[in-house]
Amino acid sequence: MAGFSLDWVPNEANRIATTPTSDVYRGKNQYGQSQVLKCLTEVGRIDERNGAAYLRWRSGKGCVRVIDCNDEQLLLEDAGTHSLYQFTKSDGDYAAMMAVARVIADLHSRVPDVPEALKPLPVHVKALLEKETKYLNSTETDLINLAKQQCRHLLNTSPAPVPLHGDLHHENLYLSDRGWIAIDPKGLIGDPAYEIANLFCNPRDQLELMASRERILQLGTIFSKALNHPVDRLFGWAFVHAMLSVCWRDEDGLDDPRSKYRANSIEVAEALMKLQSR
Secondary structure (H helix, E strand, O other): OOOOOOOEOHHHOEEEEEOOOEEEEEEEEOOOOEEEEEEEOHHHHHHOHHHHHHHHHHOOOOEOOEEEEOOOEEEEEOOOOOEHHHHHHHHOHHHHHHHHHHHHHHHOOOOOOOOOOOEEHHHHOHHHHOOOOOOOOHHHHHHHHHHHHHHHHHHHOOOOOEEEOOOOOOOOEEEEOOEEEEOOOOOEEEOHHHHHHHHHHOOOOOHHHHOOHHHHHHHHHHHHHHHOOOHHHHHHHHHHHHHHHHHHHHHHOOOOHHHHHHHHHHHHHHHHHHHHOO
């Protein structure tokens, strides 16, 4: 944690996570307040640049508040330890999705001076649009090609772009002292209908729930009202994102722990495709 001039109590700082982009610590400042410090890796200084700009711009509205930052570290308020994943287990999927809808209302509330350092959605989906299919089986090839076609259509018919968190899922939403807030944004700008795309592929270890026709329809109903967008557009982006996730897993390689979720993303994509073709 060297290199950041913070008044932390050293013996009360604990590492709580290590990812390819950061080492994350929870500790207390000199006043006994719990805070979280993200020390960015070389990869993280690039990958988390857009998200950091988004957090600073939101200034705590709907998401975790940045207390201080530099090019290598982010000091954040402590979002707590009760995630949406845990809340789903105790209170059910419907209650969890209604909580997300309230967070989105905060995240999409107007704040002036949108930062320039947000990633355009067409850049974010580049891995899908440039995906080679020669090593895929016929089913995966068909899904990728359909996702490319749908992605281009959605991009070409997008409404006015808005800033997006870009990575809302069950392990990026926490019940803090201020209520439900989001952490770890991608920091995108684009079609607001993309905001909830990742929720269709989560909780990622509950395939039966994710691929359920009833659950997909329920998400469409909840978030078409929350975002005021047609259900078909939400389903379209969800399908695109599911196949984008497959492309990312292929880039990560089979050794990456997240590769086991590749098959789940394909099943969710197939379930969404069936609903769209009805």
